[in-house]
Amino acid sequence: xxxxxxxxQFNAAHRLYNPKWDDARNEEVxxxxxxxxxxxxxxxxxxxxxxxxxPHTGFLFNTKDLSRIxxxxxxxxxxxxxxNVEVDFMKDVLPSTENLxxxxxxxIEPHITGCKLHRIRLYETDKNFADYYGE
Numbered sequence: 643x644x645x646x647x648x649x650x651q652f653n654a655a656h657r658l659y660n661p662k663w664d665d666a667r668n669e670e671v672x673x674x675x676x677x678x679x680x681x682x683x684x685x686x687x688x689x690x691x692x693x694x695x696x697p698h699t700g701f702l703f704n705t706k707d708l709s710r711i712x713x714x715x716x717x718x719x720x721x722x723x724x725x726n727v728e729v730d731f732m733k734d735v736l737p738s739t740e741n742l743x744x745x746x747x748x749x750i751e752p753h754i755t756g757c758k759l760h761r762i763r764l765y766e767t768d769k770n771f772a773d774y775y776g777e
Contacts, residue, residue, distance in 0.1 A: 643692055643693070643694065644692065644693065644694065644695055644702050645690055645691070645692045645760060646690065646691050646692075646702045646703060646705070646708075647688050647689065647690040647691075648688070648689050648705055648708045648709055648712065649686065649687070649688050650686075650687050650689070650709065650712050650713070650717060651684065651685065651686050651687070652685050652687070652717045652720055652721040652722075653682060653683070653684050653685070653721060653722055654682060654683065654685060654720045654721065654722065654723055654724070654725050654729075655680040655681060655682040655683075655723070655724045655725065656680065656681070656682075656683075656724065656725040656726050656737040657675070657676060657677060657678065657680050657681070657726055657737075658672040658675040658676055658736065658737065658738060659672060659676045659678075659736075660736065665678070680724060680726075683766050683767065685764060685765060685766060686764075686765040687712070687717070687746070687762065687763065687764050687765070688761075688762070688763040688765075689708065689712055689750065689759070689761075689762050690759075690760045690761040690762070690763075691703055691708065691754060691757045691758065691759055691760055692757060692758050692760040693756065693757030693758060694757075696756075702757055703754070703756065703757055708754075711750060711753045711754070712750060715749045715750050715753055716731075716745075716746045716749040716750055719731065719749070725737040725742065729745075731745045731748070731749055732745050739764055739766040739770060739771065739772040740772045742764060742772075743762050743763075743764040743772045743773070743774040744774050746762055746764065746774075747759065747762050747774050747776055750762070751776065759776060760775065761773055761774065761775050762774050
């Protein structure tokens with residue numbers, strides 16, 4: 643079994659808030675991430691696939707194709723956008739890193755063929771990231 647990872651980057655804005663709470667409660671729980679005027683991140687993402695390399699090419703999956711799938715199916719929908727407002731697959735979902743990594747998984751996974759999507763790691767900052775294994 644071989645694991646192959648592709649890294650990409652995108653930029654997006656969001657706001658963490660629960661619409662059932664008032665601004666004071668949102669600020670208490672989410673801090674400056676609940677800013678009503680939004681805030682942004684330079685996200686880094688790692689998409690890892692697994693399987694056996696082709697005896698004809700030596701590739702598990704062509705990394706150019708993997709990059710294209712990641713961008714077409716997920717990142718192009720978020721790059722330089724407001725996740726709360728403009729990203730269809732995050733509609734009515736609190737855009738935490740944990741929820742966002744799951745949303746990205748469901749956009750990419752159906753397009754991976756000949757091997758399996760193993761893990762997506764999404765970095766919101768250098769210090770904060772979430773992993774999702776499709777569970």
